[in-house]
Amino acid sequence: MSQSSNKGLIFGIMIGTAGVSLALVWYRKIRKSLAVIRLPGFWALNDAFPSAEELHGERGTVTALQGRQLQILEKLNSLVASLEELKEEVRCLKEAIPKLEEHVRGELRGKAGVSRESPHRRKRRSEPILSHSSEETESEGGYLTAPDLESDEEKAPVNKIQTEELDAFLSKVDSLQRSREINRKHILKLLCENEETFGEEVEFIWRLARGYGEVIQNSLDTEEKKIFANIGRNVSEKALHMAPTNGYCQLWYAILCGYMSELEGLQSKLHYAFLFKEHMMKAIELIPEEPQVHYLRGRYCYDVAKLSWIERKMAATIFGSPPTSTIEEALSNFLKAEEIKPGFSKMNYVFLAKCYRDLRQRGSALKYCDCALMLPTLNVEDKQAHQDVEKVIYSLKNK
Structure with a gap:
């Protein structure tokens, strides 16, 4: 192909490329203006904006778009800030719940963190192990394991000490109860303070129910009587379920039902009166x-x-x-x-x-x-x- 033909071809390609470029620029400009005019209605976010027909020229259209975008950004920023505040409040609540739970438990028990272990067992646990015993055995993995500290021989003295502590405490409570001059609330307070230690013993539980019953008997406040009657009935019911053949469990459940019958309406009064008679008759048979x-x-x-x-x-x-x-x-x-x-x-x-x-x-x-x-x-x-x-x-x- 000759040099003049090549020049003609190159010149033609350049002219064609320039034409296509001009066509593309014109098309993009037309599409952009159409996109601005056909902006979806939901971008308005319920605010009143001027319509496309009210805008004059491309500069007015761009200004309106910018205004809408600023308002959208402001609303989004406000929403993000609210979410951050909510996250902070949730975090504070999560941190406060464990402390609140511990505080409530402490208030209900009268004292928090009381150990159920006997003094003998606490002393043993606090003593350091200075050397390995000859009775140490080798585990399957080849590690040395200490012998069981809670063998049957060692459990017996611990149980004996716990029984002696319980007997001494119950004897003290019974002695106070026989004294008619003692304020019954002092006896109930003493029982509640030791509930963590002896709270699973039937002989303790029915005496705790008796404590509530005697406070009710010596109270003049009707609302206070209702509160103690409900708590005492629940305590006596626990004792009754644990030892239905214990006459004093039957007796104090009957007494607390009797107090409930005095403090409730007529229908509840009759209901508790029947319960009172039923368990009182059982108590007479047992004691x-x-x-x-x-x-x-x-x-x-x-x-x-x-x-x-x-x-x-x-x-x-x-x-x-x-x-x-x-x-x-x-x-x-x-x-x-x-x-x-x-x-x-x-x-x-x-x-x-x-x-x-x-x-x-x-x-x-x-x-x-x-x-x-x-x-x-x-x-x-x-x-x-x-x-x-x-x-x-x-x-x-x-x-």
Whole structure:
């Protein structure tokens, strides 16, 4: 091919390339302007913007786009900031929850971090092992292993020490409980402070239930009584499930149900009254030598004998048949408690007087009023008994 032909070919290619380039530049410009005019509506983000027809020229279109983009960025920045604050709050909550849980446990137990180990075992664990025993054995991997520190021979002394500690503590609690001058809340506090140590022992649990029951008996605050009655009933229920043949577990479950019947509405009152009778009868079978079970049965019989007409109808509607009893039956139980332990209770004398009054035996009623007045007034129950006996005396002298 000649040199002039080559030059012509090259010149033609250059002209064609220039034409294509100009065509591409023109096409891109047209497409860009169309894209600006056809911008999707959701970019507006519910804000009012001027429409494409209101914009004049390419400069106005670009300015509108920039305004929209700035508003979008502002909203996105606000959303990101909110998410960061939320993440920080979640992190703080995660850090606070374990501390809060530990604090609540400490408040409920009375003291946190109390060890269940006996002093003998703690001493053994704190002693360093100075040398390997000749009894060390070789494991399958060829490592030396120490002999079992909790052998049967070593467990026996530990259990013995724990039993001795429990017996000593229960003896102390029973001694305090027999003293009528002691504030019952002090005894309950002592029991709660040792719940971590002895809380799985039946003999401890029913005494803890007794502690709640005696605080209720000596309280004048109705709301406080309700709180302690609910807690005490749960504690006594635990003891009852652990040892249903223990008469004192039956007795204190019955007593706490009795308090619930006094503090709840009529339907709950009747429900707990039935539970009271059921478990009180079981307690009488298991510990007939305990005067309190006969006194409580007398109280139940007296209250049933004094049920109003509407209460009897309600009981018949709910349970099919209402409970029945008589003043004579109540009297026989109060007399039995007095026979087992003379002067057992100031309140027992009061109910003996009430029974004889209701049976129109004025002389016997006044006799037991005098017996009640001779006993000292040492606690809230005694004060209530003193007020009741004065009312009985007044009713007898004004008939």
